[in-house]
Amino acid sequence: MPATTVNTFETWETSDVLDPQDRIRFEQLVLPHLDSAANLARWMLRNRADSDDVVQEATLRAYRFFERFHGGDARAWLLQIVRNTCYTWLQKNRPSELMTEFDEEVHLRPAANPETLATQADDRQRLMMALESLSPRFREVLVLRELEGCSYKEIGEITGIPIGTVMSTLSRARERLRQTLTGAAGAAAKEVS
């Protein structure tokens, strides 16, 4: 699996201010997708406080880069920036999460081992932990597809995954999540018997 694409927005100028018309366009086109931004960042960082910071930063970047937005899918454009900002943040603050990303097969966080998962009576909690146990690469496609309802084309745009690979990435991500959940169910059954 190729290394994760990291952000390309490091060198932005701090002085550029959009002209009023662009600002209005920004408000109309980009800001309505703040929920989507919050949702993606929350799942990428697995914690609300950090993700709020990242969304703030990403929105500011989007604002400064708005001149480079030439129409098209504003949600995908914003989410691409959010996603890149998330990876930059992870690289800086929790590099280990990105290191283990390559090891998809054994990538199971202690917080989400089958026994811990099995003790969660609450389905939502169980699902949350299972999803959070996946690698960021798998988590992002699942969140974009199942929660955000993105098309493969949009997922490709946002994540930089070649469009031809989106389907197989999703396929592996779903399989991994299913295994994590069934593993947990199996452990629960063992405990009962």
Place this chain on the structure above:
Amino acid sequence: MNCELAQTTIHGYFDGELDAVRSTEFERHLEHCHECQSVLESIESLRTQLQQSDLYEHASPQLREKVRKQLAQAAGTGRLSAGHWRRWFLVPTFGAMAAAAAVIAIILFVVPSRTQSPLSAELIDAHVRSLQPGHLMDVESTDQHTVKPWFDGKLDFVPPVSDYAAQGFPLVGGRLDVVDGHNVAALVYSRRKHYINVFVWPYREKEPGFVSSGSRQGYNWVAWQSGDMRFCVVSDAALSDLRELKDLIHP
């Protein structure tokens, strides 16, 4: 897993990303591949779990406020007046009317169990026609007391009509539509920049069952039954939005 299609193609099929030819081919294969049938069942159940577990995290009011402040600061002059922003944040549907948004009029009936019926293709065609200018609404009003009586005498049932503007789904209007040879009521709501069609019709015997939700070609739908009425919400808005609207209609 032995079937190669069960590993990748099936996902494209499930997500409505295959073209018509490949989709038909796959459906043919699906008829006698038990492995694919069971995988399809499993990924559908996974989606249902994910979508029904309220996992979507909306931006909090605090975050909106922080973003507002930060951008106002970035703009330097503070010309992004608080009032302007407040309007934005409190009315998430702002701009909805201006959008050349697409809404589909589909009810996806399901021929044996989970497979998406080829009927959906026909319905998508119908949808494309419905997007022609002036076809979305027969009665254009945000007032439920205007929209509801409009249906009187036009249908042999009374669709429930409510405005959910306060919850972010303002009623925009309604129209009559024909689906599967029967008259149905279509209520139009807007959500951010998207239109949402809510189709309502009385359940008829022999009517095929339908899957409760899904997506095809970028459109999402959520369907359910309440009493003897059936409902189907269709839009290119996020599925979570559609579920929210469903919960408003039938808490």
